[in-house]
Amino acid sequence: MANPEVVKKQVKSLRFSLVNPEQIKKLSTAKIVTPELYDIDGFPVDGGLMDLRLGAVDPGVRCRTCGGRLKECLGHPGSVEMARPIVHIKYIPLIELFLRSFCHACGKLTLEDEKQKKYTPIERAKKARDKKKCPHCSIDLEKIKLEKPTSFYTGKKRLFPNEIREMLVKIKDEEIKKIGVNPKTFRPEWAILSQLLVPSVTMRPSITLDTGERSEDDLTHKISDIIRANQRLWENLNAGAPEVIIEDLWDLLQYHVTTFFDNNISKIPPARHRSGQPLKTITERIKGKEGRIRKNLAGKRVNFSARTVVSPDPYLGLDEVGVPFEVAKIITVAEGVTSTNLEYMRALVRKGDQHPGANYVIRPDGKKKRITEELKEEICAELGPGYKVERHLMDGDIVLFNRHPSLHKQSLMAHYVRVLPYKTFRLHPAVVFPYNADFDGDEVNIHSPQTEEARSEAETLLNIKHNIISSKNNSNLIGLITDALTGNYILGKDIFSKADADQTLFSTGVINKEYGKTISGLDVFAQIIPKGDSIKIPKELTDENTLGLEKGIMVKEIDKAHGRDAAIDSIQKAAALGTQYITRRGFSLGLRDLDVSPKVREITNKIIDGAYEKTMKIDQMARSGDLEILPGKTIDETKEIKISQVLNEVRTEVGKVVKENISKDSSIGSMISSGAAGSATNITQIGCCVGQQILWNKRISFGYNGRTTSHFKKGDVGSEAKGFIKSSFFEGLKPTEFFFGAITGRDGLMDTALRTPKSGYLYRRLVSALQDLKVEYDGTVRDASQNIVQFAYGGDGRDVSELHTGKKIQPGESVGVTTSQSFGESSTQMVLNVFHSAGVAEVQVTLGLPRLIEIFDARKEPSTPAMEIYLDKDANNEKDARNIAEKLKEVKLSEIASEVKMDFSGKKIEIGLDAEALKRVHVGASKIAERLVEKGFDAKQKDNSIILKTTEMGFKEMYKVKEKLKSTIISGVKDISQVVVAHRGRDFVILTSGSNLKEVIEFKGIDRDKVFTNNVHEVAAVLGIEAAREAILLEIKKVLDSQGLDIDERHLDLISDAMTNIGLVKGVTRMGIISSKSSIFARAAFETPDKQFVNATIQGKKDDLASVIENIILNQPIPVGTGLPGLLVKVTGALVDKKIKSKVRKD
Secondary structure, three states: OOOOOOOOOOOOOEEOOOOOHHHHHHHOOOEOOOOOOEOOOOOEOOOOOOOHHHOOOOOOOOOOOOOOOOOOOOOOOEEEEEEEEEEOHHHHHHHHHHHHHEOOOOOOEOOOHHHHOOOOHHHHHHHHOOOOEOOOOOOEOOOEEEEOOOEEEEOOEEEOHHHHHHHHHOOOHHHHHOOOOOOOOOOHHHHEEEEEEEOOOOOOOOEEOOOOOEEOOHHHHHHHHHHHHHHHHHHHHHHOOOHHHHHHHHHHHHHHHHHHHOOOOOOOOOOEOOOOOEOOOHHHHHOOOOOHHHHHHOOOOOOOEEEEEEEEOOOOOOOEEEEEHHHHOOOEEEEEOOOOOHHHHHHHHHHOOOOOOEEEEEOOOOOEEEOOOOOHHHHHHHOOOOOEEEEEOOOOOEEEEEOOOOOOHHHEEEEEEEEEOOOOEEEOHHHOHHHOOOOOOOEEEEEOOOOHHHHHHHHHHOEHHHOOEOOOOOOEOOOEOHHHHHHHHHHOOOEEEHHHHHHHHHOOOOOOOOOOOEEEHHHHHHOOOOOOOOOOOOOOOOOOOOOEOEOOHHHHHHHHHHOHHHHHHHHHHHHHHHHHHHHHHOOOOOHHHHOOOHHHHHHHHHHHHHHHHHHHHHHHHHHHOOOOOOOOOOHHHHHHHHHHHHHHHHHHHHHHHHHHHOOOOOHHHHHHHHOOOOOHHHHHHHHHOOEEOOEOOEOOOOOOOOOOOOOOOOOOOOOHHHOEEOOOOOOOOOHHHHHHHHHHHHHHHHHHHHHHHHHHHHHHHHHHHHOOOEEOOOOOEEOOOOOEEEOOHHHOOEOHHHOOOOOEOOOOOOHHHHHHHHHHHHHHHHHHHHHHOOOOOOOOOOOOHHHHHHHHHOOOOOOOOEEEEEEOHHHOOHHHHHHHHHHHOOEEHHHHEEEEEEEOOOOEEEEEEOHHHHHHHOOOHHHHHHHHHHOOOOEEEEOOEEEEEOOOOOHHHHHHHHHHHHOOEEEOOOOOOEEEEEEEOOEEEEEEEOOOHHHHOOOOOEEEEEEEEOOHHHHHHHHOHHHHHHHHHHHHHHHHHHHOOOOOHHHHHHHHHHHHOOOOOOOOOOOOOHHHOOOHHHHHHHOOHHHHHHHHHHHOOEEOOOOOHHHHHOOOOOOOHHHOOOOOOOOOOOOOOHHHHHHHHHO
16 A cells, blocks of 8 residues: 655744634634534534534544544534624723724724824823814714623713624724734724634534433533524514513623633623533633643643652663563554564564563554454564554663653653563662652653654653753762762772672672782772773762762763763762672661760750850840840840850751761761761751751740740740750650741741742743743854844853863753753752751741742842942941941931921921930931921921921821921931941941942942942943843842852853843743743743733734744744754855866856
8 A cells, every 4th residue: 555645744833813704704614503412313413513514523423524534634613693793802901992092983093193103002092092072073072981891881871792893893904003903913893793603523522421421512512502592682683572682682692602702701600510610611721720721732641651659779770760561561662664674573463462562553554453362463464564563662662761840851861671570660779869759659750752753862862871960050960879878988998808809899790900819998999980090089988079969070070081971880880889888798777876975965065055154145135235236126136136046056066066076987977978868967956956946037936925835934035945955856855845846847848838839930930931042053042033142151152061071052952941940940949958957047948939039020129128338448447337337327207206296376397306316327406407408398406306387388288297207318328228237358348228229339438349239120220231130140149059059150141141131121920031022822821821812813913933832832843952943064065066067167
């Protein structure tokens, strides 16, 4: 049989328009006139909603339009003719705009011609709205009001859709263009529906239940209601029914059409099933996480995939995955039959469901046959070149391995199959980290590529060996963990006999080349590492100086000197060496190993007692008023801050003592020193003391009638009463201590639960905003519209994952997505770390994730505006720093006034001044009077008070003046509400709460080159867009540093450039970068899609499908990576053969 002709086409662009009535008639294959679906025999009724002209409804029938069967016919639309016109609910705002901005008589925009030239299209529509008289035909215009959702009125008279249509038809195309509407794709009268397009049956499929009854789609139910209401309206119109009845039926039809488009409109009840469940109509189907775009088009269900639990197997290769026999017999690989492998394929077919066998055969015409016992021989005889056999997974096949959530590109990589018994997927422990997996029941997926192209890409791009280095920060994602690290650490301290060394190395596949009687462990380890000048064996084999995960310096050294295969081989052998050695030697860890010596316990008690004494002293100083108050804080807040600082240091100090006293030769010492697991903090809490518990960034607050719990006295603010856990886990916690620990533990859980969705949304926003940024052939980073974002990626064009080798980034690399993933993964880890470190002051997400979101949002005002102000050489001393700080601080009259008296009879306001407050702010009464005069008040100083004359004011005006006076700034810089002087190295720095860059940089004594604010928009306004870009970069760095996160600066550069490349600061939000994208589908995939599609039809927009998400939606190759359009060819010789060229010249 000859192969059928295959026509391959790619959609280059899509243009959006509203379908007009004439187009609906042309598109329609059937006029729907009856709500009936099936006749008595269960066959679709002609003219009904399941009419066979709309598509095939069952496997046994053909479409009467195209002749295709159920799987071949895509469906065809029908139409319903409306008895009376109906308003399209999605275009109500635009219909209202046209009715209020255009003359109902002449159809012109109600704005003078000369004024139209001054304004933009949007401004013209606003300025023309609700004019009382048309400037063109001088007719008086009545104001039109919309009574939501769909009724229009002029005065008390209702405008019906047919009257609205008559008004809108008068507006000419030239007038429509004036307000930015494209008349070729949208005319206002088209939004008044006289014809309704009926979706094909493939859009609203029917389901046959187990009982044999059919269950119809929600859209089918809704259109049935429309047809019934429409029929009743026709009947009453033909019968000459009273106008009241006609209007009621018309409103009913309007309700059904409205809820067909959107079943969630305010002021009208939603259409429901008999069960009371709301119907899912068109808008509900396309929007949201469960809508068509995000669930069915941007994200798709897949075949040829399997899911089960993952378990460890250190005897597998790093690039292998153990697949259970049960899975291998179901997940298949489509392998083409050739003359070379024909007999082999026949053998697989004969085996059938016995592994390795085959399940299906695909004929050249695309039809699939299941292999059964009865058909085996027949299929074998039929089999020939051009056929495909869907055979079982076998050893050596390549599959994609993935664990959700997929936070970065290494969450999905390719592995070679090893078919093994039992029911879990098996993975080498050294490769689980990039999947963020462990072996406590995590479920993972495998996917089997079905084409040669897919398998080739998996092997070339997704193989483990091409992804061992992170694109986020150049750390190694594959490396030694746990037992392998501990084993190698102990091995490095051991001495082997020749025989033991031979045996140990042979178990890892290495032949011992050392010939001495005794061989050191370091020499044994050295034999699995490639030789090279740059690679030196350290004295201690720890995670950082060998092949440890993320930190192992040897991984990159070997990769650079000997290549990726050697690096993978070294990790594999080192993992085998460590685990084999520790298994043979034996290793155990008991509870007593986690306890500390009496000496350490004694030192711990002294540290705790010293901290208690300090806290008591701070408390006494606060009571006596001798405690120096922190700027902007009350004395109680200052006391709490200082006590918290003292108690938080206890765990740190005890940790240092523990670290000094742990024997490196002990089991726990070996684990900590090697980097395998554990830390000094763990031992501190287990064996010494748990430490201060922190809730909401402070000690535990009172919650039980003036105390933390009923165990303590009222007003007790002592260490143990406010959450300090003196006991260790080893000796056991008191009930109150356990309660405080449980409080912070629960808070950690809640924090994780509440903030994880925020980090997920941040990741989604970043991907939506940056997905189209890619490296072009010329080395620039551009978006889908070919706008340059960076002239060279990261400033130097180097690949983050290849920094150690110095390689440049490849054209087509989707750097925007990589940057999004780098921040998305880190923000998720930022949240999860809080859960794992509940109550520990050093690990708090409150400042991390919310601040990161705030930066990316590019809000006009940060929630906590702040400045860092450095001083010039002359003022860089404590005295001048404090003096300048006090002068900078904004002082309002309310802060220095002791009282404000109002003399209504004498028509004056007297302000009494607080002498202590005046000293504190270094301002005199005369200065205050001068300042008030500058502000326009009639003010004079009288002793220690200010008199304001209010001669011509009444009571209300005087009260208003009094309130205004309170907020009047007497001295300092506006918005600088608090100041504090900090000492950083040799410099004195003024830290402020509040920001006013413009005024601060003009202040005497300030170093203008070293003034920082976290208000990015203020930086852009005062210093320009380049300074704003740098400010974004610095603010992101601050957050990452505070949370201990490592993201390469190239990613920070890219996001800063993306937010500022058009000369304005744009946030990573739907109103920022995402709104400026040219792709309608890209915006629709992130925002409410119905609004995007409606706006696109109004303006006649075209989507050029130049980015990622829109091509995924259309199931086309994406224009990044291997789908990068065009081919770069380096021409090294003549383009035309010289002989041909000379012949052409002679002729």
